[in-house]
Amino acid sequence: MVSDAGLVPVLRLAEAAGLYDLLDDQLSVDSANATAKATSVVGGMLAGADSIDDLDLLRHGGMPKLFSGVRSPSTLGAFLRSFTHGHVQQLDAVGGDLLTGLTARVPGLIAGAENVEGFACIDLDDTIREVHGYAKQAAAYGYTGVRGLNIQLATISTPLAAPVIARARLRKGSTASAKGAGRLLAQAISTARTAGVKSRILCRADSAYYGWAFVGTAIRAKTWFSVTARMTKTVTAAIGGINEDAWQPIRYPHAIWEEVEQRWISDAEVAEVPFTAFTGRRKAENVTCRLVVRRVKRLQRLASDGTEQGELFATYRHHAFITNSTLEMVEADQRHRDHAIVEQTIAELKDNALAHLPSGKYSANAAWVSLAVIAFNLARAAAVAADLAKARWATLRRKIIRVAGRIASTSRRHDLHLPIQWPWAYNWETLHAVATAPPNTTT
Known part of the structure; x- marks a missing residue:
């Protein structure tokens, strides 16, 4: 008996996509059977391992009959x-x-990007993975105040x-x-x-x-960029110069959580x-672009008796970003806010293989x-490939991989x-059918 029979088609898919050949050709780490060991770690992560000891998941029951070369933790x-x-760079x-x-092998993996008229986004972000113990090399306190x-x-x-x-890369x-x-x-x-990816690329990031x-880098690569602007003097001056009649009201189809105000907003x-x-840099690095600003009316504080006072001057919170895209203003704002999708990826990683950074050694x-x-x-x-395109990693493991x-x-x-x-x-x-099908030779 085995409890993770879904590893069979997933690792067959990896083989069909060339993982084993890539490891054989590019990974030169000084360790015997490096390809088998690297694949063992990947297989353990797919089965739910988030530490080195958990990699023993691949050695239970009849697993040695399904996979050869599985190594001990x-x-x-x-x-x-x-x-x-x-x-590590080779592995990257x-x-x-x-x-x-x-x-x-799975054309729908980046669906829509194969069309020149399509649209794709590259999102950059970083996160702090908390660690414990004094033996962790390069551990330090970052911007979150967490070691x-x-x-x-x-x-x-x-x-x-x-x-x-x-x-992806690990850093101090x-x-x-x-x-x-x-x-x-x-x-x-x-x-x-x-x-x-043949479509237009929009590179997004926060402030x-x-x-x-x-x-x-985005300009040199001839892509669009969309980056949240810091509230510098030049940015605040540009926002202050916007005419009142230039503001266009928008209403979100789904309410958005306003972190500072601690409330949901829909308009x-x-x-x-x-x-x-970047006017502070040399002239060749000054970037002429669009400054798109979204403003949300601040909540009015209640009076001491609990009543709401009459409003004399409305106050707003402003969220600005710069972009060189040709998207219409409202769509540009919508696409920029979608940068938050990168947080989903970070959450999935932390819920799975990156629940821990298991070794004391940085490399x-x-x-x-x-x-x-x-x-x-x-x-x-x-x-x-399993027709579960919206499934997250944990869902795939529960529905496909962890089947007896x-x-x-x-x-x-x-x-x-x-x-x-x-x-x-x-x-x-x-x-399984996709993983074992003959290679797609169409161009």
Whole structure:
């Protein structure tokens, strides 16, 4: 018996997308059978492992009959600790190339991006993964006030497809958010193009990335950018110069949570003005663009007796971003607010393989992050192939991967018997069909 029979089609999909060949060709870490060990870590993450000890999930029951080369947690821990910074970069490159293989095998993975008239977004963000203990290398207090390590990542998504991860890296806990943003964005754009994204790309980020490094990279790559503006003197002066009759009311189809006001809002006003960003830099790096501003009326405080006083002057909270897109103003605001989708990816990672950074050695944790990215993209591709495109990683594990199976050996072959009337049998079979189908040779 096995409890994770869904690993069979998922890892067959990985094989069909070229994961094993990529590891053989590009990973030069000084460890015997590195491909088998790296795949063991990825398989354990897909099954729910969030620590090195949890990788023993792959050695229970009849699993050795389904997969050969599965290593013990102690062996895999030593394997991760043998990584250097260069080996982690190799693993990162493998993840980028695997995404290309997955999009070829599962065309709907980045749906809509294959059309020149389509639309795709690359989102950059970072998060702090809290760690404990004094032995964690590079752990420090970051902008959240929590001691941990910083993870920076770039995702690719479209209006029709959930995000996949283009690139990710582990950094010291006290690293500034925008450090290395230009290089990461350039890698993400290159990965997106290689993965078949032919549509227009919009690069989005929050105010932590408001700077020439991010915007300049987007301009050089001939993509659009949309970055939340910091409230500098030039930005506030531009907002103050907007005529009152220029504000256009908008109403959101779904209410939005206003963090500062601690309330839900369903309406706001939008306006835009021409703007030149980064005027403090040399002239060649001044960026002429659009400053789009959304304002939300502040809640009026109640009087001491609990009544609402008459309003003399309305006060507003302003949210501004710069962009070079040609989108209509209201749509530009909507697309920029959709940057929050990257938080979904971060939440899924923290709910799965990145619930912990399991090693005390920095390079081992960096390798763990790169392998988690590979597992995440595999899970996303498997969900699309299984006709569960909206399923998150935890949902895929519950419906497809964690299904009990009984192995029967007949005529020198293994037959895998799955539960009768399994609710998601159709999805499991659909995934298996995609994973075992001949390569798509159409262009």
